Each structure stands twice: as C-alpha cells, then as structure tokens.
Amino acid sequence: MCDLLRINTDRGVMIGDGQSRFSIDGKPIYHFLGTSTFSEYTVVHSGCVAKINPAAPLDKVCVLSCGFCTGFGATVNVAKPPKGSTVAIFGLGAVGLSAAEGARLSGAARIIGVDVNPNKFQLAGKFGCTEFVNPKDHSKPVQQVLAEMTNGGVDRAVECTGNINAMIQAFEFVHDGWGVAVLVGVAQKDAEFKTHPINFLTERTLKGTFFGNYRPRSDLPSVVEKYMTGELELEKFITHSVPFAEINKAFDLMLRGEGIRCIIRMDG
Secondary structure, eight states: TTTOOOOTTTTSTTTTSSSSSSSTEEEEOSSSEEEEEEEEOOOOOGGGGGOOTSSSSSSHHHTTTTHHHHHHHHIIIIOOTTTTTTEEEEEOSHHHHHHHHHHHEEEESSSEOSSSOTTHHHHHHGOOOEEEEGGGOOOOOEEEHHHHHHHHBBBBEEOOOOHHHHHHHHHTOOOOTEEEEESOOOOTTTOOOOOOTHHTTTTOOEOOOGGGGOOOHHHHHHHHHHTTTTSGGGGGGGEEEGGGGHHHHHHHHHHHHHHSSSEEETTT
C-alpha cells in the first residue's frame, strides 16, 4: 500500500519509464497488476520481488498469493481471534478456506462456514470449519440465524464473498461489545454498505484488509517458512493442475466452484 507500488489496475506499464516490457508483432502487451505471470519470464519492479527460501518447492508456495495470504492474513493479522473464540467465515472459496485455516491455527473453538453452495461444506471441514449454515435453508435473515446459534453473535467474522449483503450480515451479527468483522471481498463499484449507526454504538468493530495486511517483501519469506516447517499445509489448497495450453479448464473449474487452487504448469 506504499505510494510507490500502490495497486493501479489501469497502469499496465513499468513505473520508471511508463513503458511495457512485453510486445508481440511490435504491439505492447501490458503488465497485469505489475506482475504479468502468464509468461515463463517476466520483468517486475524490484518492490514486487520477495526473496524466499531457495529450498521451497515453487509448485507449492506459488499459492501464497492473493487467495491464501488475503484470507489467512485477514484472520490472523486483522481479526486476531482469541484462543477458544467463535469465528464465522462468509464464503468458502479459496480466500474463505484460507481464512478458516487462519482461525484453526489461531485456536478458535467454533468455526462456522456460511455459503450458498452445500457442496463446499465437506471440504471446508478439512480447514477447520466445525459448523455450516446455508442462507438458502432459512426463511429468516442469516444474521438472525447465526445470532441464535451463538447466543448473540460470534467473536469474529470474516467476509470473503464480495457480496454487499454478506458484508452487512457479517458485521451485523458479530457480538456487541467486542465483536470484530473484517471485510475481504471486493464489492461491485456501485455497492453501498448500509447499516444502522446503533451497530457501531454497541461497540462492534468493522475493519477492512488488503492482502491480509501482509507486506509482501518483508512478510512473505516468513509465511514460506511456516510451510517449510509444516505449520501450514499448502497441499490441501491445490486441487488441480493443468498445462498452460489448458488454462481455460482452470477458469471453468473456478467458475463451477469445483477447485480451490489450480496450478498452471508452463510445460505445455
């Protein structure tokens, strides 16, 4: 989030000279988010490079990108659930499951997964979820259902859907007095977060996070070490692997909700 490298999705060029480092047939190819990773070799700003343990397997630690770090960091760095606390995770995709993993490693006693896709519930159990709620199964607002389950609300809620209604629900059902809700998902540009001011007066806290409050250059090496020592189990996030020529299969898996993370191999 520093001024130098603050994300600008429209830039697409190097900071120093405003030019792209890629081209085809004399026409520029622009850099996506400063990385351009659909290539075997790339040119990035030095501020985008983190030096990690050379023994770390790249086909595993490559998942330590937005999906994992954003969700995991949202829990451990921002929500910071106390040991024995109750945590709710809204959305059980790659980011939400990473958030659940963070709650599990933090020692949460109850981790409630909220998702409209019941097929995700069995998988989420591997990431620490102990209970599940499908909003479609209830006639009352999901925040009311959850409040009744938890005697007034959870200690921490992490929203990972990007759905504005889920964001509001996550905030409105954390416990008054000490509840903290963390918004991770990116809502559509015209969405508005609306809630009654009393929800703040009763001492609920609403927070946001970008990349899980990790600073890539200085923090990613230590996250890699957590994997190398066995504290993090990255393999369970990798559900598929396809060659580059079949990259569209990876997108199909993502859109159907059938995969957590699909590794793209540059070998074909």
